[in-house]
Amino acid sequence: MKSLSLSVISASILAAAASVSAPIAFADTELKHDSEYVIDGKVYGLPEAKVYREDYSGPAVVGDYLTQVPNLAKLDYEGNKTHNVRMDVFSQKVEVAPGVSYSAWTFGGSVPGPVLHVREGDRVIFKMKNRSDEEVTITKPVKNGSPFLQQVQANTYQNNQPVVNPMPHSMDFHSGTVAAEDKWRTISPGETIEFEWIANYAGTYMYHCGTSSVLMHTAMGQYGAVVVSPKDGYPTDADKEYVLVQSEHYLEEVGDGEFIYNHDAALNRQPSHVTFNGHVGALSDSPLRADEGDRVRLHVLNAGPSGTSSFHVIGAIFDRVWYEGDPRNEWYGMQTVLLGASNSATIDFIVPEEGIYKLVDHEFADAELGAAGALIAGPRKDK
Amino acid sequence: MVKWLGVAGLMFSTLTASPLVLSDPVRINGGEFEPPVLLDKERLSIEINSFMLDATPVTNQLFLDFVKSHPKWQRDNIAALFHDGNYLKHWPQNNAYPDGQADHPVTYVSWFAAREYCAAKGGRLPSLNEWEYASVQYRQQQNISDDDYARNLFAWYSQPKSDEQRVNVNATELSHMYDRVNEWVEDYQLLLTNGDDVDLLSGSCGDGARFLSSFTKANYATFFRYQSRSDYAPQSSTSTMGFRCAYDISSDTIASNGDQL
Numbered sequence: 001m002k003s004l005s006l007s008v009i010s011a012s013i014l015a016a017a018a019s020v021s022a023p024i025a026f027a028d029t030e031l032k033h034d035s036e037y038v039i040d041g042k043v044y045g046l047p048e049a050k051v052y053r054e055d056y057s058g059p060a061v062v063g064d065y066l067t068q069v070p071n072l073a074k075l076d077y078e079g080n081k082t083h084n085v086r087m088d089v090f091s092q093k094v095e096v097a098p099g100v101s102y103s104a105w106t107f108g109g110s111v112p113g114p115v116l117h118v119r120e121g122d123r124v125i126f127k128m129k130n131r132s133d134e135e136v137t138i139t140k141p142v143k144n145g146s147p148f149l150q151q152v153q154a155n156t157y158q159n160n161q162p163v164v165n166p167m168p169h170s171m172d173f174h175s176g177t178v179a180a181e182d183k184w185r186t187i188s189p190g191e192t193i194e195f196e197w198i199a200n201y202a203g204t205y206m207y208h209c210g211t212s213s214v215l216m217h218t219a220m221g222q223y224g225a226v227v228v229s230p231k232d233g234y235p236t237d238a239d240k241e242y243v244l245v246q247s248e249h250y251l252e253e254v255g256d257g258e259f260i261y262n263h264d265a266a267l268n269r270q271p272s273h274v275t276f277n278g279h280v281g282a283l284s285d286s287p288l289r290a291d292e293g294d295r296v297r298l299h300v301l302n303a304g305p306s307g308t309s310s311f312h313v314i315g316a317i318f319d320r321v322w323y324e325g326d327p328r329n330e331w332y333g334m335q336t337v338l339l340g341a342s343n344s345a346t347i348d349f350i351v352p353e354e355g356i357y358k359l360v361d362h363e364f365a366d367a368e369l370g371a372a373g374a375l376i377a378g379p380r381k382d383k
Numbered sequence: 384m385v386k387w388l389g390v391a392g393l394m395f396s397t398l399t400a401s402p403l404v405l406s407d408p409v410r411i412n413g414g415e416f417e418p419p420v421l422l423d424k425e426r427l428s429i430e431i432n433s434f435m436l437d438a439t440p441v442t443n444q445l446f447l448d449f450v451k452s453h454p455k456w457q458r459d460n461i462a463a464l465f466h467d468g469n470y471l472k473h474w475p476q477n478n479a480y481p482d483g484q485a486d487h488p489v490t491y492v493s494w495f496a497a498r499e500y501c502a503a504k505g506g507r508l509p510s511l512n513e514w515e516y517a518s519v520q521y522r523q524q525q526n527i528s529d530d531d532y533a534r535n536l537f538a539w540y541s542q543p544k545s546d547e548q549r550v551n552v553n554a555t556e557l558s559h560m561y562d563r564v565n566e567w568v569e570d571y572q573l574l575l576t577n578g579d580d581v582d583l584l585s586g587s588c589g590d591g592a593r594f595l596s597s598f599t600k601a602n603y604a605t606f607f608r609y610q611s612r613s614d615y616a617p618q619s620s621t622s623t624m625g626f627r628c629a630y631d632i633s634s635d636t637i638a639s640n641g642d643q644l
Contacts, residue, residue, distance in 0.1 A: 103541065190621075
């Protein structure tokens with residue numbers, strides 16, 4: 001108790017000092033709860049999660065800064081902000097390759113789930129209802145849904161359809177620094193969990209279900225990316241910015257076009273498919289777009305669950321690489337970035353000429369299983 | 384074997400004299416059980432006493448009979464404490480199950496309701512070890528290989544809705560242990576969150592091997608069943624949770640039946 005009160009005191013002193021040095025830009029980082037304290041400008045000590053039952057059948061994804069991969073929402077605000085984010089967990093039939101669909105466990109109804117974009121220092125008030133025992137449709141227009149839902153409706157490349165498969169689930173944001181047994185706790189079908197986290201560190205982070213078997217829950221589709229943009233930005237200015245999530249799928253056919261998860265294959269690390277953004281054709285049917293001379297920025301996350309990614313763009317050299325997306329982890333002139341499971345990198349490259357630039361996992365066994373896409377560059381625009 | 388089980392079951396049902404028991408419970412002969420999941424690292428082997436177990440999961444028809452005779456367990460009357468709001472939500476009326484589903488396992492039943500049903504039958508929910516012990520015998524009876532067992536179990540969890548949900552209410556041997564519903568057991572929360580003696584990591588970071596007597600596919604599958612069910616609340620009422628009841632064997636029964644424990 002003694003050390004706790006000491007840290008609260010030092011926290012308020014630090015907070016006071018911070019508000020003097022940067023009174024406007026980060027005013028919203030003020031401590032909100034008595035339990036909170038600050039070390040090196042980062043906020044810790046968030047209140048306990050709340051678990052309750054609510055009568056909710058509204059949009060499954062709510063928040064202005066949630067998008068469908070490869071899109072990234074524009075941060076149209078100065079300084080810091082508190083985000084109210086809802087991402088419900090439920091089952092959904094998704095297609096990962098032509099003629100290959102399975103009943104996925106999802107956040108928000110797609111695999112990977114929505115991309116959340118915030119700024120370093122932002123506060124996220126997160127809410128998630130376990131709706132796995134009800135049918136949730138994400139392909140019909142809804143009021144007050146996030147841009148993610150509109151984008152899925154405009155580009156339903158996974159042919160998302162509701163299915164029922166009740167399971168306990170949880171949410172683990174790698175972008176948060178909290179006591180996991182509290183915030184990342186498992187909730188039963190019908191329960192809602194609500195908790196807060198602060199985006200203390202810049203970077204691109206994985207989120208996923210942490211409920212046992214975590215291998216099965218992630219392989220079933222429960223993962224996605226949070227992009228935390230640095231409070232002072234990156235040293236360069238990108239013309240185009242995209243998010244790419246690589247993952248493995250372990251499926252076997254059990255009927256005509258019916259596929260199910262194969263746990264044996266998952267344990268043996270023998271994926272049936274490896275995809276960018278959840279479909280072997282996601283980035284070839286709808287390639288990324290840029291123009292000759294553009295500086296393209298990719299936030300690449302390897303969600304695994306068990307494999308690595310040797311990410312490469314054919315015809316380009318990575319001008320800058322910020323490993324894990326932290327601007328302090330800066331590398332130059334890289335041909336390939338190696339990402340372990342749940343590692344990420346923010347990558348800048350210059351598009352040298354008009355043409356097609358293939359994005360691959362240079363571990364070609366993975367590329368053969370689907371980890372390939374393209375960026376199409378138009379002619380150079382006058383700068 | 385099958386015939387013998389039937390005889391034992393018949394004796395039992397006459398003893399309980401319950402008109403609602405349609406199929407006879409089957410006798411599970413006791414013996415040594417090596418748990419696939421080591422809940423207690425000091426106990427590699429457990430002695431299981433003989434007991435009776437329903438041959439199939441409890442059906443909609445049986446559960447309807449129960450709620451008719453126990454009105455406080457009807458959907459409109461059940462105490463809020465005992466369910467999560469979805470109790471029997473698939474039934475069109477308070478006292479009616481969906482057409483054509485008399486012989487489907489009842490679902491949307493909380494652990495509390497399942498316990499109450501079994502108590503009303505003169506039984507109880509099986510313990511986790513009893514259920515798993517019976518499961519091993521079932522695999523032997525059905526000639527299900529360990530690999531097939533594991534594969535089918537994960538397949539069921541990844542896609543539990545099958546078109547075929549009927550059970551044979553006249554079954555004379557254990558049936559549908561894996562392919563219809565996930566089943567409540569008495570001590571289902573044993574592993575994760577019950578009491579003070581909770582494992583530090585709770586297996587939640589994919590560290591299943593620490594809990595398994597040997598890291599086989601079958602044990603891993605069983606571990607998954609333990610854990611995923613353990614995350615439910617006792618109020619949870621879902622489309623995939625059902626149950627079957629167990630019954631103690633009285634010493635009179637054993638004496639008259641001439642069997643050993």
